[in-house]
Amino acid sequence: MSSNILLIPGPIVISENVQAALGTPSLSHTGPEFAAIFCSTLQKTRKLFKAGETAQPVLLAGSGTLGWDVAASNLIIPGERVLVLSTGYFSDSFAECFQTYGAKVDKLTAPLGGQVPVSDVREALANGHYKMISITHVDTSTAVLNDVRSICRVVKEVSPETLITVDCVCSVGCEKLEFDAWGIDYALTASQKAIGCAPGLSISMLSERAVGVALNREAQSSFFASLKRWIPIMQSYEKGSAAYFATPAVQLINALDVAIGEVLKPGLDARIAKHRDISNWFKSKVTEELGLKLVSANERVSAHGLTAIYVKNPPEVISALKKSGIVIAGGIHKDIKGEYIRVGHMGESACNDSLQHIQKCYDALKSLNL
Structure with missing residues (x-):
């Protein structure tokens, strides 16, 4: 497996x-x-x-x-x-x-x-x-x-x-x-x-x-x-x-x-707040530290369960992350299909801090010098 x-x-x-x-x-x-x-x-x-x-x-x-x-x-x-x-x-x-x-x-x-x-x-x-x-x-x-x-x-x-x-x-x-x-x-x-x-x-x-x-x-x-x-x-x-x-x-x-x-169990509102915090952290790291642009126009319209990110060569980025043990998705919008990647941050990956899944994903993206 x-x-x-x-x-x-x-x-x-x-x-x-x-x-x-x-x-x-x-x-x-x-x-x-x-x-x-x-x-x-x-x-x-x-x-x-x-x-x-x-x-x-x-x-x-x-x-x-x-x-x-x-x-x-x-x-x-x-x-x-x-x-x-x-x-x-x-x-x-x-x-x-x-x-x-x-x-x-x-x-x-x-x-x-x-x-x-x-x-x-x-x-x-x-x-x-x-x-x-x-x-x-x-x-x-x-x-x-x-x-x-x-x-x-x-x-x-x-x-x-x-x-x-x-x-x-x-x-x-x-x-x-x-x-x-x-x-x-x-x-x-x-x-x-x-x-x-x-x-x-x-x-x-x-x-x-x-x-x-x-x-x-x-x-x-x-x-x-x-x-x-x-x-x-x-x-x-x-x-x-x-x-x-x-x-x-x-x-x-x-x-x-x-x-x-x-x-x-933790309370539905607390669970939703946890997703928001993880999403905001990841998006800020991607945009402010890596200098990448999101597909969603601004924070107000950005979902908290995933992030869509413009990159120069999506297949190359997806393949490189896979070699690091991280599976992300490509784009599917008809107008920009080959221009972006999508990273999910939901459920266990977002809420179980011991897993550090989103941190590991960011570190892997950072190592690519995008």
């Missing part, structure tokens, strides 16, 4: 306890033992999103991308309009998903490395009736962090009937997110980033309003991703009683229960 330090924007290094949870023996997915684990995981998921009892968590076997399909196939009827705020590759891909299910999509595209101005969002909402607005909290192609709270406030003011969907794949566990307080209707994430679990779980949270939209939908455009099928299953498990539609990922759910427990 490789001893490399994995510092891509997900999957990330997982803790020993989470690794052990993945290796537990199989359980009957309809037995009381697993029902208790699933119940615990669903309840912890509420705390992770800062969501109350009226919100509905949904945990499905699949990648974070499955959460896009869940939103597009359950909350939007073909022909309805969706406003997508684009800050990079993943925002654009979500727009494509909506279009696949027949939605009429309008995009507001941010300048590279920046956010869509809130004034533009206000104007678009005022001039068009949208069933939904989609916000990518952190687009991992650019490491841009959106001001979800401010956008939600504008939506509630200008177009309160519009559903608010937030892609939180690279933000839950490392960025401030308040599902209930901000009035989010649908938020999606995945197990393999700042939550600190292995890949393979799509994690969603729905508001009471979104649950109503999904359950009252007449025509279904998805089978496996149907919330009409899954919501009763989740509700049953959260009451401690197993139910069946499709087999859940037993070991992954067990590992997620452990991983979220580790996130919540």
Whole structure:
């Protein structure tokens, strides 16, 4: 097994306890033992999103991308309009998903490395009736962090009937997110980033309003991703009683229960502050001491779970770091794909000081005389 330090924007290094949870023996997915684990995981998921009892968590076997399909196939009827705020590759891909299910999509595209101005969002909402607005909290192609709270406030003011969907794949566990307080209707994430679990779980949270939209939908455009099928299953498990539609990922759910427990143990706010501190330290070292430029335009719009950095020869830098035992990622934004690298600093690598992963990564970058 490789001893490399994995510092891509997900999957990330997982803790020993989470690794052990993945290796537990199989359980009957309809037995009381697993029902208790699933119940615990669903309840912890509420705390992770800062969501109350009226919100509905949904945990499905699949990648974070499955959460896009869940939103597009359950909350939007073909022909309805969706406003997508684009800050990079993943925002654009979500727009494509909506279009696949027949939605009429309008995009507001941010300048590279920046956010869509809130004034533009206000104007678009005022001039068009949208069933939904989609916000990518952190687009991992650019490491841009959106001001979800401010956008939600504008939506509630200008177009309160519009559903608010937030892609939180690279933000839950490392960025401030308040599902209930901000009035989010649908938020999606995945197990393999700042939550600190292995890949393979799509994690969603729905508001009471979104649950109503999904359950009252007449025509279904998805089978496996149907919330009409899954919501009763989740509700049953959260009451401690197993139910069946499709087999859940037993070991992954067990590992997620452990991983979220580790996130919540020091306090969610403390965990988020730790990510912010590590991110700020790394970014300042890279820009001030190495003289490199970030893709994200400034500190205000910079994500805290990863850093995107312009370098002269990304493949050469990636290869050199790999020889030092550190694995980072290249760029994927279509306009600058061959011009930058991405370094992830989430979960264990950011929060377990004994590992010194981010320090080692910086030292390796510094040794290259970039």
